[in-house]
Amino acid sequence: QKKVRGGTKVLIDESKKEQFNVLSGFRGLVKKLRSEWTVEANTDEISDGTFINCRLFIVPAPRAKFNKEEIDALRKFLTDGGALMIMM
DSSP states (O other): OOOOGGOEEEEESSSOOOOOTTTTTOOOHHHHHHHTEEEEEOSSSOOGGTTTTTTEEEESOOOHHHHOOOOOHHHHHHHHHHHEEEEE
């Protein structure tokens, strides 16, 4: 698995019943980010595999709980140099 530090992807989470998503609430941001980054949505449970080539993981106003495995994967992502933005 590729280390995060050189990642080229911004991933917006949609797995926690978030208030905003790629098409609703983030259209302008996604448009700006796409000029320099690959922007994708994550709809699957969060795991180590979620973060392959990912530089920034955005969680916009989650409305569901994270399980222990997801917290562990997020912690590893951060330890490996990834960036996390959680919006409340």
